[in-house]
Amino acid sequence: xxxxxxxxxxxxxxxxxxxxAHDTWVQPxxxxxxxAQPLVLELSAGHGLQPLSAPKKxxxxxxxxIGRPCxxxxxxxxxxxxxxxxxxxxxxxxxxxxSTRASLIEIPPAGVxxxxxxxxxxxxxxxxxxxxxxxxxxxRERYAKDAKAYFRAGAGGLPWKKVRAIGQTLEIVALRxxxxxxxxxxxxxxxxxxxxxxxxxxxxxxxxxxxxxxRTDAAxxxxxxxxxRGRQLIATTLLQPPAPVGAAWNSRFATxxxxxx
Numbered sequence: 001x002x003x004x005x006x007x008x009x010x011x012x013x014x015x016x017x018x019x020x021a022h023d024t025w026v027q028p029x030x031x032x033x034x035x036a037q038p039l040v041l042e043l044s045a046g047h048g049l050q051p052l053s054a055p056k057k058x059x060x061x062x063x064x065x066i067g068r069p070c071x072x073x074x075x076x077x078x079x080x081x082x083x084x085x086x087x088x089x090x091x092x093x094x095x096x097x098x099s100t101r102a103s104l105i106e107i108p109p110a111g112v113x114x115x116x117x118x119x120x121x122x123x124x125x126x127x128x129x130x131x132x133x134x135x136x137x138x139x140r141e142r143y144a145k146d147a148k149a150y151f152r153a154g155a156g157g158l159p160w161k162k163v164r165a166i167g168q169t170l171e172i173v174a175l176r177x178x179x180x181x182x183x184x185x186x187x188x189x190x191x192x193x194x195x196x197x198x199x200x201x202x203x204x205x206x207x208x209x210x211x212x213x214x215r216t217d218a219a220x221x222x223x224x225x226x227x228x229r230g231r232q233l234i235a236t237t238l239l240q241p242p243a244p245v246g247a248a249w250n251s252r253f254a255t256x257x258x259x260x261x
Contacts, residue, residue, distance in 0.1 A: 022115075023048060023204075023235040023255055024055060024145045026063075026096050029083065031231065031259040035091040035154045043098065043147075044081040048206035049233055051080045059100050066095040066148075066166050067158050092157015093179060097148040097166055104142050104248060112139045119237040120202035120213060128241035140248040146170050149257040152179040169194065170252040172203070172234050175221075178258035187224045191216050191236060193252070198238065206233040226260055233257045 022045065029040040041063075044051035054077050063084065064070060074085040107115065112133075116126060132139070146168040160177040175188045191198040197220025205212040208230050214222045224234065233255060240250040 022253060024147050025233055025255045025257050026098050026147050026149045027257050028151045032261065033089045033153045036088050039086040039089040041084045041096050042081055048211055049231055053080055054078060054082045059103065061099045061101050063098040066097055066163050089153045090157065091154045093152050093160065094157060095148055095150050095163040095166065099168065100145045102142050102144045107139045109133060121239045122200055125239045125241060137246055141251055142248045143251040143253065145253040147255040150178050170238060170254040172236060172254050172256040174256065181226060181260055183226060183229055183260055185226055188221060189234065190221045193238060201236055201238060204235045229260045231257065231259050
């Protein structure tokens with residue numbers, strides 16, 4: 001009995017952590033690297049910009065630079081982040097991207113409530129969860145993640161149109177080059193799943209002043225006003241109720257990051 005209570009406590013703790021530690025992101029170090037210097041990408045999963053856990057290498061499906069053939073030359077795992085070193089930084093605009101393999105998790109009801117309160121899904125998702133909870137069926141979820149970051153190292157580089165949309169399963173598409181933005185400007189984005197716009201989806205926006213929430217319009221678009229310099233992270237989570245009833249939920253997470261000089 002004691003072992004069962006301990007196991008239940010561990011599941012609750014994991015669920016509470018998972019409710020906050022689900023946004024996986026990638027960023028260059030430094031945020032504005034110099035051309036012809038070693039390129040380091042930092043990966044982490046956490047609540048917004050707060051790194052909480054280091055992604056496992058075996059769970060990555062892909063990691064690299066779009067349009068620039070390259071292979072990691074070093075992988076350093078720290079307590080709550082991973083630093084991956086590549087070759088020399090190419091000049092101009094670059095897009096770093098990663099995707100993960102699907103993983104299965106089970107979350108107790110208290111953890112699910114915290115999770116849904118954070119990701120703000122559509123009303124149909126909340127209704128499906130309440131019906132499932134009434135049947136005393138556990139929440140099992142199969143999830144995968146997509147992340148990308150834009151950065152610029154001097155002039156030149158790839159044309160923006162070649163990296164604006166890179167074909168991720170769930171993708172936050174910036175409708176202008178975010179590396180050209182300045183303070184008090186704005187960025188319009190479009191959320192796409194399998195290339196199609198996603199309306200009425202929550203976008204969580206993080207910067208050094210905190211968190212904001214927007215929802216996409218009928219065309220899957222939303223506008224972010226830039227209110228401070230430094231790192232900017234846009235995150236979203238889409239949940240699909242199980243079919244048939246009793247099967248696992250399916251979810252996809254996506255992030256887009258860049259910096260304002």
